Structures are given as C-alpha cells and as structure tokens.
Amino acid sequence: MTRSASTRSASARSTGADPLVVDDVHVALGGREVVRGVSLAVHPSEFVVLLGSNGSGKTTLMRAAMGVIPIAAGQVRLFGTPLRRFRDRQRIGYVPQRSTAAAGVPSTVREVVMSGRLSRRPHAGRSSRDDRSAVAEAIALVDLEDYATQPAAELSGGQQQRVMLARGLASRPDLLVLDEPTAGVDARSQVALAELFGRLLGEGRAIFMVAHELGPFEPMIDRAVVLRSGKVSYDGPCTGGDLAAASEPHNQHHPHLVEPGPHVGIDGTGAWGA
Numbered sequence: 001m002t003r004s005a006s007t008r009s010a011s012a013r014s015t016g017a018d019p020l021v022v023d024d025v026h027v028a029l030g031g032r033e034v035v036r037g038v039s040l041a042v043h044p045s046e047f048v049v050l051l052g053s054n055g056s057g058k059t060t061l062m063r064a065a066m067g068v069i070p071i072a073a074g075q076v077r078l079f080g081t082p083l084r085r086f087r088d089r090q091r092i093g094y095v096p097q098r099s100t101a102a103a104g105v106p107s108t109v110r111e112v113v114m115s116g117r118l119s120r121r122p123h124a125g126r127s128s129r130d131d132r133s134a135v136a137e138a139i140a141l142v143d144l145e146d147y148a149t150q151p152a153a154e155l156s157g158g159q160q161q162r163v164m165l166a167r168g169l170a171s172r173p174d175l176l177v178l179d180e181p182t183a184g185v186d187a188r189s190q191v192a193l194a195e196l197f198g199r200l201l202g203e204g205r206a207i208f209m210v211a212h213e214l215g216p217f218e219p220m221i222d223r224a225v226v227l228r229s230g231k232v233s234y235d236g237p238c239t240g241g242d243l244a245a246a247s248e249p250h251n252q253h254h255p256h257l258v259e260p261g262p263h264v265g266i267d268g269t270g271a272w273g274a
C-alpha cells in the first residue's frame with residue numbers, strides 16, 4: 001500500500017519548485033476562447049486529476065501547458081521556469097490523448113519506448129547504456145518485457161497504451177502528464193496502473209492526469225480540479241459532496257460520484273489485462 005497522498009506531499013513539497021503552475025491561462029481555438037482564465041498547481045509528488053465533461057477544455061489546457069498549442073494570455077511555469085524558456089523536457093513524460101504506438105511505422109516496442117529518450121539525447125546518435133537500461137526499466141514497469149522485440153502495431157489497443165506510457169516513463173520524468181490513460185482500459189489493467197502510479201509517487205514524482213473516472217486511483221489522488229466551460233469549478237479533495245456538486249449537472253462522466261460502484265482496491269491482482 002502506498003503512503004497516503006497528504007503524507008507524501010508534505011514530505012516532498014519541501015524540496016524543489018512546483019512541477020507545474022498554471023496561472024490565469026487563456027487558450028483560444030478556432031477563434032473561440034475554450035480555456036478561460038484557469039489557474040492550478042501540481043506540487044512535487046502530488047497526484048492531481050483534471051475532471052470535467054466533454055468539451056470543458058481539459059485536453060486543450062493540458063496541450064497548452066505542455067507547449068503544444070499557444071497560450072493567448074496567462075503563464076505556465078514548469079519546475080519554476082516559464083514554459084517558453086523551459087528546456088528540461090526529460091523531466092516531463094507527456095502521454096497525449098488517444099496516443100497509440102501504431103503510427104504506421106513498423107517499430108518494435110523497444111524502439112517506440114527508446115524514442116521517449118530523445119529529450120535526453122538532443123543530438124540523437126547511438127543509445128547509451130543508461131538509455132538502454134532506462135528503456136528496459138520502463139518496459140518492465142508496464143509489464144511488457146515479453147513483447148519488447150515485437151512490432152508495436154501488432155499489439156492490442158490496451159498494450160499499445162502501455163507502450164506509450166512506457167515511452168513517457170523512459171526519460172525517468174519528475175512529472176507525468178497523462179490525457180485519459182484509462183480510456184478503454186479494463187478494470188484489471190487500471191488496478192495495475194494504479195499500483196504503478198503508487199510506486200512512482202512514492203519515488204517523489206508528480207502526476208497530472210485527465211480522467212473521466214477515478215476508479216482504483218481515488219485513494220491516492222491528492223486533488224481533483226474540475227473544469228466547466230473552460231473555467232475551474234472546483235479544486236480540492238476528490239472525496240465528499242463538494243466535488244459531486246461542482247460536477248453537476250455535467251457529471252455523466254463521473255457516475256461514481258453520484259452512485260458509487262463496487263470499490264476496486266489498489267491491492268488487487270496487480271496484473272495487466274490484454
């Protein structure tokens with residue numbers, strides 16, 4: 001069992017700058033402002049989830065915070081450095097929404113995961129021993145050792161998502177940024193993912209994740225931030241009625257907040273599904 005979220009944060013927060021600070025950020029897409037003055041922070045070793053109904057701006061905010069799309073106003077700081085000056089990309093493992101390992105290129109699982117080391121090797125070239133051991137470690141973390149030399153495109157959808165997660169972990173990031181990593185992932189794999197997150201958080205890494213359901217992650221989450229029409233409608237603990245109230249009436253994606261289902265503990269089977 002992992003330490004409680006609050007204990008983890010209290011001990012880790014004393015060291016280093018916050019992995020992510022979003023300060024009054026506005027983002028426009030197609031001439032429409034879809035993120036409207038959002039502020040939030042992810043502290044060291046914290047697990048923060050971003051919730052909200054479809055179209056509330058979660059992916060847009062995450063992409064803007066990662067520098068993928070421009071910010072119209074406001075500021076993002078990564079590990080204390082303004083986004084435009086941030087160069088330590090290896091400190092962040094970003095796994096975008098619906099990312100699959102099948103990009104039409106016949107790369108093996110190991111090659112896809114190795115591409116996650118590029119931020120540590122700006123001049124490319126041959127991989128180092130450290131690169132290779134980090135890649136092996138990341139593949140082991142998602143339990144895909146048996147598939148390392150197989151073409152990634154031949155794996156199931158769930159396995160490909162794990163390949164992309166391993167790619168995000170390959171640089172041994174201090175902040176993991178994940179856009180719906182559990183979409184379409186079966187309950188057993190979610191439990192395994194929660195166990196993996198518990199280990200990463202225990203090592204002092206922070207996680208910022210877009211989710212539609214909290215499932216087995218709930219006990220380890222420090223804070224939930226809810227977006228509604230591009231604005232923060234809630235920022236606080238992910239238990240209790242306040243979160244459910246903030247999500248109303250757009251809580252169709254958070255059925256557990258309305259009607260708790262059977263609880264899946266993080267000490268479950270720990271095995272990944274297919």
Ligand SMILES: Nc1ncnc2c1ncn2[C@@H]1O[C@H](COP(=O)(O)OP(=O)(O)OP(=O)(O)O)[C@@H](O)[C@H]1O
Nearest residue numbers: 029030031034052053054055056057058059060061
């Ligand atoms: N390229 C684009 N051009 C114009 N509008 C866009 C574009 N991409 C997204 N939008 C709009 O921006 C709004 C926010 O979309 P976004 O994908 O950030 O929401 P979301 O909360 O992540 O939704 P979901 O839960 O469905 O992933 C939506 O109204 C969407 O239609």
